[in-house]
Amino acid sequence: CAGMEYTMSWADEIGKFDEIVEENGAVVLIDPGAVLYLIGTEMDYKTDKLSSQFVFNNPNQKGACGCGESVDLQPVMPQHEA
Template sequence: MPSLRIMPKVMTLTDAAAARVSALIAQKPGVKALKIGVKKGGCAGMEYTMTWAEEIGKFDEIIEEKGAVVLIDPAAMMYLLGTEMDYKTDKLSSQFVFNNPNQKSACGCGESVNLEPATPPGFAPAEA
């Protein structure tokens, strides 16, 4: 029997993030999850993306936590490995916040970030 390989969790959600995701999905008929990804853009190089998913893709990573369902786009997995998703509210705004150990910097406006792919234990870093 082959040994099981334990995969690290791509992302975790705080109680606040899970509650907000669940509440938003409940308001959207036909939506199964919130899908998180990254794309090139902004002054720091990359931006987080969030879209509603009516279907779960074959290679999407499924995060079911505290009643919320979040999908991770396959192309974003190595950039999001180890990330904690939070939801914060202050006097002027409410927003999802990503506490990402792969983030090396962010732009001044907070709209874009500089991300490097994670290198899990046992993997060699990418050659430049």
């Protein structure tokens, strides 16, 4: 497997450093350690005849394992002004 996974769980509270993203009535909390890996990511919910699942389109994804469960992500490095 390639290493990292997209995981989602219910949050009972907002962490002090969590990133909060709100779109169309949905609220997503992002762990501060994951933010640089998820910049530019689009999340969608897809349903077909066989399954329903969240799908991530991440420009920072450099690869994935054959089963599709883990991904190779490169963090976006902040630009420093001179």
